[in-house]
Amino acid sequence: MKNKKITLVTKPNTALNNKTGPWRNKKPETDYNICIGCSMCSKVCPENCIEMKENINYPGKIKPVTDYDYCKGCALCVKECPVKAIKMVNDF
Template sequence: MSKTYALPISRPSIGVGGKTGYWRIKKPEVNHSKCIRCGMCWLYCPESVIDIIEGSDKYVVINYDYCKGCGICSEVCPTKAIVMVNE
């Protein structure tokens, strides 16, 4: 293109807004022995920082680089396998 434009578009990529995990006050911790592998935390996480690893002992893995500590995963966990602890 011969001209450059100021456009209201962006190209999303991981970490483009910095490591937002440092915003966190409390941190979700997973007790894997209580986890029943329902996937509710994965479904509800608004930041998509929860990964499910099929066939692993640690079924739920949280990416703390970007988890902002909102606590929704802990709220929806039916067995209270995720609890919020101080950083």
């Protein structure tokens, strides 16, 4: 029998083409009133999909903004947040 060629890995630098959001059934939600803007969630996110930005409602403070196209719902950000500002909610 002839072997089929199967590609198991993607080429380098193609991560932005591989949206991981559809993997998710829960998504992280951040309570900005609890968040202290430490950036820990942004640093540990394996998809690098949390960007720290200034928020219009919190002048002079930076808050995390999640790009749900790439959030795979792993909850690592929830585990690492030092003030428990993030919780996972259903996302069916």
